[in-house]
Amino acid sequence: MSRNNAGLSTERIITEALRIIDGQGLRRLTMRRLGDALNVEAMAVYHHFPLGKEQLFEAIVAYITDVTPSAASSEEEADTDQGESPAADPYRGMSAEVPWDERLRNWARAYRQALLRHSGALTLLINRRPDTPAATRSLELHYAAFHEAGLRGAAVVQASAVLDSYVTGAVIHEVREAGLAGAAPAVVDGRFPHVHRLDNVALDPDQRFEEGLEATLSALARDA
Amino acid sequence: MSRNNAGLSTERIITEALRIIDGQGLRRLTMRRLGDALNVEAMAVYHHFPLGKEQLFEAIVAYITDVTPSAASSEEEADTDQGESPAADPYRGMSAEVPWDERLRNWARAYRQALLRHSGALTLLINRRPDTPAATRSLELHYAAFHEAGLRGAAVVQASAVLDSYVTGAVIHEVREAGLAGAAPAVVDGRFPHVHRLDNVALDPDQRFEEGLEATLSALARDA
DNA sequence: ACCTGAACACCGTTCAAGT
DNA sequence: ACCTGAACACCGTTCAAGT
Numbered sequence: 001m002s003r004n005n006a007g008l009s010t011e012r013i014i015t016e017a018l019r020i021i022d023g024q025g026l027r028r029l030t031m032r033r034l035g036d037a038l039n040v041e042a043m044a045v046y047h048h049f050p051l052g053k054e055q056l057f058e059a060i061v062a063y064i065t066d067v068t069p070s071a072a073s074s075e076e077e078a079d080t081d082q083g084e085s086p087a088a089d090p091y092r093g094m095s096a097e098v099p100w101d102e103r104l105r106n107w108a109r110a111y112r113q114a115l116l117r118h119s120g121a122l123t124l125l126i127n128r129r130p131d132t133p134a135a136t137r138s139l140e141l142h143y144a145a146f147h148e149a150g151l152r153g154a155a156v157v158q159a160s161a162v163l164d165s166y167v168t169g170a171v172i173h174e175v176r177e178a179g180l181a182g183a184a185p186a187v188v189d190g191r192f193p194h195v196h197r198l199d200n201v202a203l204d205p206d207q208r209f210e211e212g213l214e215a216t217l218s219a220l221a222r223d224a
Numbered sequence: 225m226s227r228n229n230a231g232l233s234t235e236r237i238i239t240e241a242l243r244i245i246d247g248q249g250l251r252r253l254t255m256r257r258l259g260d261a262l263n264v265e266a267m268a269v270y271h272h273f274p275l276g277k278e279q280l281f282e283a284i285v286a287y288i289t290d291v292t293p294s295a296a297s298s299e300e301e302a303d304t305d306q307g308e309s310p311a312a313d314p315y316r317g318m319s320a321e322v323p324w325d326e327r328l329r330n331w332a333r334a335y336r337q338a339l340l341r342h343s344g345a346l347t348l349l350i351n352r353r354p355d356t357p358a359a360t361r362s363l364e365l366h367y368a369a370f371h372e373a374g375l376r377g378a379a380v381v382q383a384s385a386v387l388d389s390y391v392t393g394a395v396i397h398e399v400r401e402a403g404l405a406g407a408a409p410a411v412v413d414g415r416f417p418h419v420h421r422l423d424n425v426a427l428d429p430d431q432r433f434e435e436g437l438e439a440t441l442s443a444l445a446r447d448a
Numbered sequence: 449a450c451c452t453g454a455a456c457a458c459c460g461t462t463c464a465a466g467t
Numbered sequence: 468a469c470c471t472g473a474a475c476a477c478c479g480t481t482c483a484a485g486t
Contacts, residue, residue, distance in 0.1 A: 122350050123350045125396075125400075126347045126350070126399065129404050131404060131410045136411070136412065137416075139419050140418055143418030143422060144418050147418060153422070156422060157427060158436070162436040164397055168392075172393070173389045175351075177354070186355045192361075194371060194380075195367055198381055203381060208382060212386040216439075216443060
């Protein structure tokens with residue numbers, strides 16, 4: 001029955017790969033395990049990704065980082081829902097009617113959520129080039145918004161880079177700190193008075209992100 | 225001659241591992257290759273890192289991210305120079321005599337340089353917890369500086385997180401963009417007018433980092 | 449204590465073959 | 468076109484053994 005034509009597709013492969021990454025970690029994503037999860041021989045994946053695992057990784061990054069609307073404006077049904085909860089609204093509030101700063105906030109929130117949702121794949125982002133169509137759409141959204149804010153030329157590029165840096169860095173910071181939960185309390189002795197004093201200060205991750213976002217955006221807009 | 229006691233040490237192993245990472249990439253750092261580079265059987269490394277490759281990775285991250293002075297203040301000879309160029313000055317300008325904002329700038333510059341110098345190991349940073357002694361020293365430096373700037377309580381922790389996020393994110397942004405150099409020019413057609421217009425705008429990476437750093441620091445200090 | 453060498457259970461990928 | 472299955476050249480790690 002499962003002899004031939006198992007209905008494999010790049011989409012199905014990527015989705016299944018992400019399920020493995022999210023559930024077991026990136027290191028346990030092997031071609032053989034991926035084949036098993038797809039009820040297929042491992043080597044079947046190579047027919048859809050001839051360049052092998054590296055090409056699969058690139059496709060995963062492109063899939064994850066796609067957070068901008070690809071069509072005209074809004075009012076469209078999501079034909080390719082990204083996953084489990086249909087309650088969440090992707091691509092919301094990035095169309096031209098929305099004020100520029102709110103558009104950037106919505107992009108930043110969507111991008112953070114996308115990275116957090118598959119934080120096990122975060123490490124794939126670093127070594128891969130940001131030249132996917134989705135990345136270009138994000139760039140266009142950034143440039144249009146900062147242009148509307150009054151920035152021009154190099155300042156626009158600069159602002160976009162800083163915003164992207166903050167969001168990416170904040171997610172990494174959040175993920176690294178979350179890993180601290182089950183660990184030993186670290187050695188905070190007299191040499192670190194400030195750390196000792198503020199050790200029990202806990203911030204809500206969402207609020208922390210929002211505050212940092214506000215600080216970043218206001219600093220960038222002030223140059224206009 | 226190379227039968228026994230080959231003079232292995234954790235320091236030598238880490239240094240050699242970084243040489244392989246910097247020269248050939250993280251993927252080519254294997255225990256056997258590392259053993260070869262150390263003129264030793266691969267399994268000898270396990271005597272110094274009993275928990276295997278994961279423990280080695282942690283040590284590498286701790287080694288790389290150590291950018292703060294560990295001793296009292298300054299005026300000390302570097303007994304463990306981090307590598308090639310003795311012209312560079314590690315740990316400069318982070319002592320208490322220096323104004324708080326300049327201390328933070330110097331930390332940010334040193335941290336960026338440390339990450340850039342071994343950008344092939346950047347991916348190791350993400351999944352590992354920031355609870356090394358060096359990381360705690362950086363945190364103490366942050367907290368002390370922002371306290372001096374007038375921030376208190378949660379605002380101090382928040383500011384430190386944002387600063388760390390910016391620097392980490394900026395390095396990742398820089399590394400990803402640098403990978404764009406030899407690639408195809410990407411598809412920038414009529415759908416991306418702003419990207420098209422600003423496509424040839426090139427910023428000096430150092431200047432770009434400095435400007436983003438100023439924007440971030442000024443936004444954080446303004447809350448005082 | 450420090451290192452060797454064989455062995456085991458995996459990997460990614462190539463290739464010829466099936467349908 | 469799409470998938471199989473055997474094979475190859477690697478991996479990380481365990482373990483008993485050497486000195």
